[in-house]
Amino acid sequence: xxxxxxxESVLRRHMRVLESFDAWHPFLTLSEIAEASGLxxxxxxxxxAALEGEGLLERLPDRTYRLGVRLWEFASRTPGAVGLRExxxxxxxAVHERVREHAQVGVxxxxxxxxxxxxxxxxxxxxxxxxGGRIPLHASSSGLVLLAHADATLVxxxxxxxxxxxxxxxxxxxxxxxxxxxxxxxxxxxxxxxHIHPESRGxxxxxxxxxxxxxxxxxxVVPNDGVSPHPYVELLRRxxxxxxxxxxxxxxxxxDERTHGIRSLVRGSxxxxxxxxxxxxxxHDAPLPGCSRHDDRPADAAVVTSPRGAASPGPCR
Amino acid sequence: xxxxxxxESVLRRHMRVLESFDAWHPFLTLSEIAEASGLxxxxxxxxxAALEGEGLLERLPDRTYRLGVRLWEFASRTPGAVGLRExxxxxxxAVHERVREHAQVGVxxxxxxxxxxxxxxxxxxxxxxxxGGRIPLHASSSGLVLLAHADATLVxxxxxxxxxxxxxxxxxxxxxxxxxxxxxxxxxxxxxxxHIHPESRGxxxxxxxxxxxxxxxxxxVVPNDGVSPHPYVELLRRxxxxxxxxxxxxxxxxxDERTHGIRSLVRGSxxxxxxxxxxxxxxHDAPLPGCSRHDDRPADAAVVTSPRGAASPGPCR
Numbered sequence: 232x233x234x235x236x237x238x239e240s241v242l243r244r245h246m247r248v249l250e251s252f253d254a255w256h257p258f259l260t261l262s263e264i265a266e267a268s269g270l271x272x273x274x275x276x277x278x279x280a281a282l283e284g285e286g287l288l289e290r291l292p293d294r295t296y297r298l299g300v301r302l303w304e305f306a307s308r309t310p311g312a313v314g315l316r317e318x319x320x321x322x323x324x325a326v327h328e329r330v331r332e333h334a335q336v337g338v339x340x341x342x343x344x345x346x347x348x349x350x351x352x353x354x355x356x357x358x359x360x361x362x363g364g365r366i367p368l369h370a371s372s373s374g375l376v377l378l379a380h381a382d383a384t385l386v387x388x389x390x391x392x393x394x395x396x397x398x399x400x401x402x403x404x405x406x407x408x409x410x411x412x413x414x415x416x417x418x419x420x421x422x423x424x425x426h427i428h429p430e431s432r433g434x435x436x437x438x439x440x441x442x443x444x445x446x447x448x449x450x451x452v453v454p455n456d457g458v459s460p461h462p463y464v465e466l467l468r469r470x471x472x473x474x475x476x477x478x479x480x481x482x483x484x485x486x487d488e489r490t491h492g493i494r495s496l497v498r499g500s501x502x503x504x505x506x507x508x509x510x511x512x513x514x515h516d517a518p519l520p521g522c523s524r525h526d527d528r529p530a531d532a533a534v535v536t537s538p539r540g541a542a543s544p545g546p547c548r
Numbered sequence: 549x550x551x552x553x554x555x556e557s558v559l560r561r562h563m564r565v566l567e568s569f570d571a572w573h574p575f576l577t578l579s580e581i582a583e584a585s586g587l588x589x590x591x592x593x594x595x596x597a598a599l600e601g602e603g604l605l606e607r608l609p610d611r612t613y614r615l616g617v618r619l620w621e622f623a624s625r626t627p628g629a630v631g632l633r634e635x636x637x638x639x640x641x642a643v644h645e646r647v648r649e650h651a652q653v654g655v656x657x658x659x660x661x662x663x664x665x666x667x668x669x670x671x672x673x674x675x676x677x678x679x680g681g682r683i684p685l686h687a688s689s690s691g692l693v694l695l696a697h698a699d700a701t702l703v704x705x706x707x708x709x710x711x712x713x714x715x716x717x718x719x720x721x722x723x724x725x726x727x728x729x730x731x732x733x734x735x736x737x738x739x740x741x742x743h744i745h746p747e748s749r750g751x752x753x754x755x756x757x758x759x760x761x762x763x764x765x766x767x768x769v770v771p772n773d774g775v776s777p778h779p780y781v782e783l784l785r786r787x788x789x790x791x792x793x794x795x796x797x798x799x800x801x802x803x804d805e806r807t808h809g810i811r812s813l814v815r816g817s818x819x820x821x822x823x824x825x826x827x828x829x830x831x832h833d834a835p836l837p838g839c840s841r842h843d844d845r846p847a848d849a850a851v852v853t854s855p856r857g858a859a860s861p862g863p864c865r
Binding site for chain 1: 557558559560562563566569570571574575598599602603606608609614615616617618619620621622623624625626627628629630631650655657658662664668671672673674675676678679680681745759819820823
């Protein structure tokens with residue numbers, strides 16, 4: 232059943248193809264892509280070929296497709312996801328070390344929390360979140376924290392779109408949601424007892440970004456046993472303060488303009504970072520590592536090889 | 549200096565915009581994007597707006613742009629990057645635990661190694677690789693392993709495009725490269741002593757995938773001290789065998805078709821995975837978590853919210 236409409240942009244159609252893949256369906260045939268994306272097979276075929284040409288899709292020997300590593304390569308340069316994840320990881324690990332269940336970091340994305348990272352014990356309680364997965368804002372403790380500090384129009388939007396019910400404890404009305412959000416703002420944390428699964432409880436606090444606004448939420452999912460949430464909240468608050476501090480260091484504007492933000496994206500030894508920064512300090516002397524270069528080109532004409540082997544203007548400048 | 553050409557596809561132009569960002573330049577203004585991508589400012593403006601609308605770019609309060617978390621969300625579903633990374637991580641950690649320098653995993657991408665993951669000690673030796681970064685195949689031990697098992701036409705292609713020189717030890721001629729590749733195939737590992745930095749040495753072996761072909765390379769970067777590489781090689785070989793085994797388990801075709809590949813993308817507690825799999829077993833009974841749903845829609849019409857808040861056909865099926 233093709234759902235494509237004539238006025239739809241090429242970008243939207245490409246996105247539809249990419250959106251066909253999820254954690255449950257990481258490998259799809261062309262006809263499955265057409266079905267999942269609601270595109271005619273001929274249209275899907277054309278779009279898939281173009282996406283494959285750019286390395287955004289990969290065709291396997293059995294003729295199924297999967298999302299390509301080129302997407303991951305772009306993702307590795309996202310300050311809001313990988314940057315945050317790299318910075319938050321030690322703090323998340325410290326929380327998990329104490330709690331021994333699930334500790335996770337999420338960001339606002341549309342009307343959902345998008346989970347950027349999670350540390351879990353193998354025998355931990357049920358947790359519906361996936362790394363790279365979404366939960367509606369109203370249903371999750373991280374979501375309530377993010378929504379409590381978001382624009383008021385988003386609250387209206389979330390309510391207007393309907394509040395999906397997971398358990399009898401899930402917030403299910405606009406007034407109930409607004410009351411919860413006021414409580415979160417007053418107390419500085421959110422607790423959801425059995426809102427997604429009866430056995431599980433979410434507790435989350437806000438993480439402030441370098442600009443002073445709420446940047447992310449950090450939370451735990453623990454057994455829904457009714458004990459005081461305050462020890463968890465204190466632990467999460469300390470981690471949130473640490474992440475805020477480390478975000479500010481990574482993105483501080485007083486360091487050399489050239490390396491603005493790089494520390495958030497680059498892990499490695501001190502000597503490696505010094506080496507990499509020294510290369511970038513004078514790109515005409517030494518190009519960035521990782522940039523294939525034609526030997527016969529002038530030193531400032533660095534090119535990077537595309538996933539399909541064609542030289543293309545790339546990240547080497 | 550606009551480099552755009554009339555026959556270029558819309559997708560290629562979108563890619564050019566995304567390719568403007570790198571680890572050194574994670575934040576760019578519109579005019580910087582236009583300059584880096586070689587597009588006219590008016591063209592760049594239009595493309596940036598479309599990409600922002602899909603969440604692939606994000607505009608910050610200071611009017612700079614960064615790559616959007618939506619890219620990371622797609623990336624979290626790539627078996628070839630995140631799937632491999634999740635599976636390789638414990639083995640990489642075990643190698644690093646013994647070596648205490650750098651341990652890394654890379655895949656073939658064009659004429660480069662694309663590094664998927666790395667574990668480094670803070671005081672480790674200089675290492676030019678970044679997670680998400682590239683090194684030309686001929687220069688790196690992981691690259692030599694991947695090239696030694698790749699199609700012969702790729703070797704020709706790499707030589708034809710020129711072999712960039714990093715140090716006096718870098719492989720710099722076609723015959724020298726071909727001799728090295730034969731040695732790698734004969735011995736089953738690659739060693740590069742000071743090929744990228746005089747103080748550093750790379751040692752790598754191949755990782756076989758579920759289909760029996762070379763899937764990735766795993767390697768270490770250690771001080772270039774001339775000791776026998778064999779203890780490192782043995783350690784890496786054991787890790788490679790472990791990764792091959794775990795890849796086969798994650799993608800084994802004998803498990804329920806519905807969960808094909810999911811274990812490679814989902815980390816979490818056993819109970820969470822059982823819960824998530826039980827939801828998917830009958831999607832008409834219970835939708836996937838993370839899928840916002842209109843309350844007034846039939847239960848099989850799940851929608852996911854897009855990053856800009858518009859309901860869109862998404863990963864929930």
